[in-house]
Amino acid sequence: MGSRMLMKGNEAVGEAAIRSGCRYYFGYPITPQNELTAYMAKRMPEVGGTFIQAESEIAAINMVYGAAAAGQRAMTSSSGPGISLKQEGISYLAGAELPCFFVNVVRGGPGLGNIAPAQSDYFQATRGGGHGDYRVIVLAPNGVQEMADLTMLGFHLADKYRNPAMVLADGILGQMLEPMEFRRPDFPPLPPKDWAVGNMENRTSRLVSSLFLGEGELEKHNLDLQKKYDKIQAEEVRWEGLMLEDAKVALVAYGTSARIARGAVIQGRAQGLKVGLCRPITVWPFPSQIVGQISENVKNILVVEMSMGQMVEDVRLAVEGRCEVHFYGSTGGGIPAAEEILERVKRLI
Amino acid sequence: MAKAFSRPATFRDVSTNYCPGCGHGIIQRLVAEVVDEMGIRERTIGLPPVGCAVYLDLYLDFDMVQPAHGRTPAVATGLKRALPDHIIIGYEGDGGLAAIGTAEVIHAANRGENITMIFVNNAVYGMTGGQMAPTTLVDQKTATTPLGRNPERDGYPLRLCELLATLDGAAYLVRTTVSSPANVRKTKKAIRKAIEVQMGKLGFSMVEVLSPCPTNWGLNPVDAMKWIEEKMISYFPLGEFKTPEDKNEVLIDDTPKREPKTK
Ligand SMILES: Cc1ncc(C[n+]2csc(CCOP(=O)(O)OP(=O)(O)O)c2C)c(N)n1
Ligand code: SF4
Numbered sequence: 001m002g003s004r005m006l007m008k009g010n011e012a013v014g015e016a017a018i019r020s021g022c023r024y025y026f027g028y029p030i031t032p033q034n035e036l037t038a039y040m041a042k043r044m045p046e047v048g049g050t051f052i053q054a055e056s057e058i059a060a061i062n063m064v065y066g067a068a069a070a071g072q073r074a075m076t077s078s079s080g081p082g083i084s085l086k087q088e089g090i091s092y093l094a095g096a097e098l099p100c101f102f103v104n105v106v107r108g109g110p111g112l113g114n115i116a117p118a119q120s121d122y123f124q125a126t127r128g129g130g131h132g133d134y135r136v137i138v139l140a141p142n143g144v145q146e147m148a149d150l151t152m153l154g155f156h157l158a159d160k161y162r163n164p165a166m167v168l169a170d171g172i173l174g175q176m177l178e179p180m181e182f183r184r185p186d187f188p189p190l191p192p193k194d195w196a197v198g199n200m201e202n203r204t205s206r207l208v209s210s211l212f213l214g215e216g217e218l219e220k221h222n223l224d225l226q227k228k229y230d231k232i233q234a235e236e237v238r239w240e241g242l243m244l245e246d247a248k249v250a251l252v253a254y255g256t257s258a259r260i261a262r263g264a265v266i267q268g269r270a271q272g273l274k275v276g277l278c279r280p281i282t283v284w285p286f287p288s289q290i291v292g293q294i295s296e297n298v299k300n301i302l303v304v305e306m307s308m309g310q311m312v313e314d315v316r317l318a319v320e321g322r323c324e325v326h327f328y329g330s331t332g333g334g335i336p337a338a339e340e341i342l343e344r345v346k347r348l349i
Numbered sequence: 350m351a352k353a354f355s356r357p358a359t360f361r362d363v364s365t366n367y368c369p370g371c372g373h374g375i376i377q378r379l380v381a382e383v384v385d386e387m388g389i390r391e392r393t394i395g396l397p398p399v400g401c402a403v404y405l406d407l408y409l410d411f412d413m414v415q416p417a418h419g420r421t422p423a424v425a426t427g428l429k430r431a432l433p434d435h436i437i438i439g440y441e442g443d444g445g446l447a448a449i450g451t452a453e454v455i456h457a458a459n460r461g462e463n464i465t466m467i468f469v470n471n472a473v474y475g476m477t478g479g480q481m482a483p484t485t486l487v488d489q490k491t492a493t494t495p496l497g498r499n500p501e502r503d504g505y506p507l508r509l510c511e512l513l514a515t516l517d518g519a520a521y522l523v524r525t526t527v528s529s530p531a532n533v534r535k536t537k538k539a540i541r542k543a544i545e546v547q548m549g550k551l552g553f554s555m556v557e558v559l560s561p562c563p564t565n566w567g568l569n570p571v572d573a574m575k576w577i578e579e580k581m582i583s584y585f586p587l588g589e590f591k592t593p594e595d596k597n598e599v600l601i602d603d604t605p606k607r608e609p610k611t612k
Contacts, residue, residue, distance in 0.1 A: 024431060050430045055456035059423040062416060062453070066427020069414040074427065092417050197412035198432045200391040207406045209397075209415035 004181045009147040010035035010174040013103055013167065014043060016151035017075055019182055022101065023049035024074035026063035028056055030082045031115045032171035033105035037077065057082035061089030061102070068098040069208040071196025073155055077103040079171075080121050081112065083129070090164055091130030095210025097195075097225075099158035101151070103167045105174035108333055116333025117171030119255060122310035125168045126284040133222055135229045137165035137236065138284040140254040144178035149185070150281070156187045157236060161228055162195075168283060170306065172256045172335070238281035239290055243269060247276030249348045250294050252315050253304040254280045257336055261304050264341035275345050283311065291318035300348040302326045304336050324348075357381040359390050361410050370570020372560025373402045375527045376469060379537045380438065381409055383544060393436045394428055396421045400442040401475040419450025422457030425464040436544055437464040444474045447483040447507050454513070454555075461518030461552035465543045468509060468555055470524075471562040472581065479565030483507040486584060491565070506584055510557050514590040520552030522590040526559035528577040532587075542592075551593045559585055 007015070014036050017025070025040040037053070044051035050067075054060035060076045067074035078086060083104045093100050104125060108118040125138045137157050139150040150167050158165040197206050212218035242265055244250060253261040258279040268275040278294055280287050291314075295301060301323055303312040312327045319325055328344055330336045356362060360381035367374050384390050390411050397405035399418035406413040416424035421439040429437045446454050446468050457464065473491055474480040480493040484506050488497040498506075510522045521543050525536040536558055543554035559581050561573035568576055 024427070026427065052426070052430070052460075054423070055452050058420065059426075059453055059456065062420040062423035063427035063430070065416065065420075066414065066424040066429075067431040068427070069424070070428055070431035072431045074431075088417055089420070096415070197394050197414055197428070198392070198435055200412055205406070205410050205412050207413045207415070209406075209413070211403065211415055 004179050006177055007144055007180050008035055008175060008177050009144045009169065010105065011039045012144050012148040012180060013077070013151045014039035015182060016148035017101065017155065018043055018047055018049070020073065020152050020155040022073040022075050022155060023047065024064070024067040024072055025049070026052050026054050026060040026074070026076050028054050028060050028078065028082060030079045032107055032117070032174050033077050033079050033103065035174070036103065036105070057085035058088065061086040061093075064100050064102070065089055065093055065098060068093065068100045069096070069196065070198050071193040073101070073159070075101040075103075077105065079105050079107045080109045083121065083124065087130035090136065091128070091132055091134060092210050093164045094134035094136065095132060096208050097162040098164075098208065099162050100164050101154045101158050101166065102164065103151075103169060106168065106170045108331070114333055115171065117256060117306065117335065118331070118333070119170055119257060119306040120308070120310065120331065121168070122283065122305070122307060125166060126286070126314070134225060135163070135232070135284060137161070137163060137232060138168050138282065139165065140168045140281060140283045141173060142255055142258050142279065143173065144176065145180040147173060148180060148182055152183075152185050156185070156190070159190045161232055163228065163232075168255070170256050233285040236282060237285050237287045237290070239287040240279045240281060242277040242279070244276035244278065244294060246274055247298055248274040249300045249302060249345050250298045251275065251277045251302050251304055251341065251345075252280070252291060252311070253277065254283055254311065257304045257306055260336050260338050261341060264338040264345070267338060268342050268345055273342070273345055273349060275349070280311075286314045286318070288314070288318035291315055292320065292322070295319040295322040298323055300324050300326060302328060302341070302344055302348060304341060305329045306335060307331060357385040359384050359410050361408055363407055366404060366407070367401065368564040370561055370563040370573055371401070372471065372527050372558065372562070373469060374408075375533060376467065376536065376558050376560060377402070377405065377408050379533070379540055380467065383537060383541045384411065387541070387544065389436050389544070392434060393438060394432070396425055396437070396439040398441040398445050400445055402440060402442070402469070403476070405440055419445045419448070420453055421445065421450060422453040422462070422464065422466065426457055426460070426462050429462060429464050436547055438544070439464060439466045441466065441468060442475065443468070443470045443472065443482040443484040447509050454509070455516070458513045458519040458553040458555070459516045461520065463547050463550050464553065465547045466555040467540065468557040469560045470557055470585065471560045473562055473565045475562050475565055479562070484585070486580060508585060510555070510590040513555065518552050519555070519591050520593050521546040521554035523555075524557040524559070524585060524587050524590070526577055526582065526587060528559070528561070528574045546593055549593070
C-alpha cells in the first residue's frame with residue numbers, strides 16, 4: 001500500500017478492481033487485454049472471488065448482470081470486437097439501472113481490424129453503443145497510474161449512479177509498464193443497495209428489470225434516467241488543462257493521444273509557440289463547457305485522435321462555431337507523431 | 350374439514366394474461382407449489398423469459414431478475430455465483446433456450462452450474478405470433494413455415510434434453526408434459542427433483558415441459574392437449590435423460606461442494 005511499483009496497465013486495472021471490492025470477473029480472451037483476464041484468473045481465487053472464462057462476451061456481460069443484480073461489484077473486460085458483443089447486455093444493465101464496471105482496451109477496427117492500439121471505439125463508448133436512450137460513464141486514462149485510479153473511480157461512480165461505467169483504454173495503455181501506486185481513494189459513502197435481489201426475509205419481493213410495458217411507464221423511466229444523466233453531466237466532468245492560459249492554439253486529446261499531445265505542447269512552448277492542451281478524463285460526460293470556454297480564447301483548436309475523427313464531433317458541438325476546429329488523426333495502428341502535431345500547430349497559430 | 354386444494358402463497362392472486370388453454374399458467378403454478386412445499390421462497394430467485402411468460406413476476410411472488418432473450422443461463426450463473434445458497438430458477442421458451450440462447454444453456458450445463466431451468470417447449474414462438482421455433486415439428490405450419498416445416502430448408506426439430514445429456518456437468522435432465530392430470534403430477538415431481546439436485550449442488554438441472562399453445566397451433570385447448578400426446582411425444586419422448594442416480598450421487602446434501610476460499 002502506498003509504495004510504488006512497476007505494473008502493466010491491464011494488470012493495474014485488475015488489482016485496482018480487487019482493491020475496490022470487486023469479487024466477480026467474467027471474461028473472454030481477446031488481445032490486447034489478455035493480461036487482465038490472466039491476472040484475474042490468478043487473483044480472484046486468492047481473495048475468495050469468482051473468475052469465470054465465459055463461452056462468449058455475450059455470456060460474460062450477462063454473468064455480470066446476474067452478479068450485479070445480487071448487489072455485488074462485478075466486471076468484465078474486452079477489446080472492440082468483444083465490446084460489440086457486450087452491447088446488448090450493457091443496454092440491459094443501463095435499462096435495469098444496475099451498476100457494473102468494464103474496460104475496453106481498444107484495438108483497430110472495423111471488423112476484425114488488427115490488434116494495434118486505436119481510439120476508434122469512441123463513438124461506441126460515448127453514444128451508448130447498444131439500443132435505446134442510455135449513457136455509460138466513460139473514463140479515459142492516460143497511463144498506468146490512471147488505469148488504476150479510474151478503475152477505482154469507475155466502481156464508485158457505477159454504484160453511486162446505478163449505471164454502467166467503463167474505462168476506455170487502448171493497446172498501449174493496456175500493455176505498457178510504468179511505475180505506479182495503488183492509492184486509497186477517499187470516496188464519500190454510497191447509498192445502500194436496497195434494490196438487490198436475494199435474502200428476501202421480512203420484505204416484499206423485488207424485481208430487477210428493464211421492461212416497462214405499462215401505459216406511460218417507459219416514458220417515466222426514460223425521463224428519470226435522463227435526470228440521472230443530467231446530474232452526471234453536471235457533477236462528474238473531469239479534465240486536465242496544460243498551458244491554456246495564453247494559448248493561441250489548443251490541442252484537445254485523450255488517452256494515449258493526449259500523452260503525445262502533451263509532448264508536443266512542451267516542445268512547442270520551448271520553441272515559443274503559444275500552444276496548450278485540454279485533456280478530457282471523462283469522455284462521457286464530455287467537458288463541453290470547458291471546451292466551449294477555451295474556444296472563446298483561442299484562434300484554433302486541433303483535435304488529435306487515433307481514429308479518423310470521432311471525439312472531434314463532440315469538440316465541434318461544444319465550440320459551436322466560436323473558433324475553427326481542425327483534426328489530425330491516425331488509423332490502422334499508427335500513432336500521431338509529436339512533430340506532425342507541431343507542424344500543424346505552427347500553421348494554425 | 351381440511352382444505353384439499355388452495356392457492357399456494359407464492360402464487361399471486363391475480364387474473365392471468367395467458368390465452369385459454371395455455372400451458373404456462375399450469376407450469377408456473379407447479380413451480381409455486383414446489384417452492385412453497387420446500388419452504389424456500391425467501392431464498393429463491395426467478396428469471397422471467399422474453400416470451401409469453403415475460404410477466405412471470407406477476408404470478409410468482411419471489412425475487413426476480415429479467416434477462417435478455419436467451420441469456421437466462423448466463424445471468425443465472427452470475428446470480429448463483431453471487432448467492433450460492435440461493436435457489437435460482439430460470440424459465441424460458443424454446444425460442445429463448447433452444448435458438449438464441451443455445452450457447453448459454455450448453456455452457457451453463459457444461460460448467461455444471463447449480464441452477465434449474467424450466468424449459469417450456471410449445472413448438473412455436475408464442476409471443477411474437479407463432480413463428481417456427483427450433484422445436485417446431487416437421488410439416489408443422491407456423492407463421493414462418495406457411496407450408497409446413499421443411500427439414501431440407503429449415504432443419505430438424507431440436508431435442509435439447511438429448512443434446513445436453515452428453516455433457517458431464519448436466520446432472521438432471523427430464524422431459525415431461527402437462528397434457529393430463531397424471532402428467533401434470535409427474536411434471537411437479539420433476540420440478541421438485543430438479544430443485545433438490547440444485548440444492549444438493551450436484552450440477553445443472555433442466556425440466557423440459559411439452560406445453561400447449563392453442564392460439565398458435567390453431568386448436569382448441571382440448572385438441573391442443575391431444576396434439577401433444579399424438580404428435581409431440583413421438584418426436585420428443587418423455588422421461589429422464591440424465592439423473593444423479595446415474596452417478597450414485599445423493600440428493601439434498603446441502604454442504605457446499607465448492608467452498609469459497611477466504612483469507
Ligand atoms: C434479441 C431479441 N430478439 C428477438 C426478440 C423478440 N422475441 C420476443 S419473444 C420471442 C420468442 C418467444 O418464443 P419462446 O422463447 O418460444 O417463448 P413463448 O413465447 O413461446 O413462450 C422473440 C423472438 C427479442 N425480444 N429480443
Ligand atoms: S400465445 Fe401460446 S404460449 Fe403464448 S399465452 Fe397464448 S397460448 Fe400461451
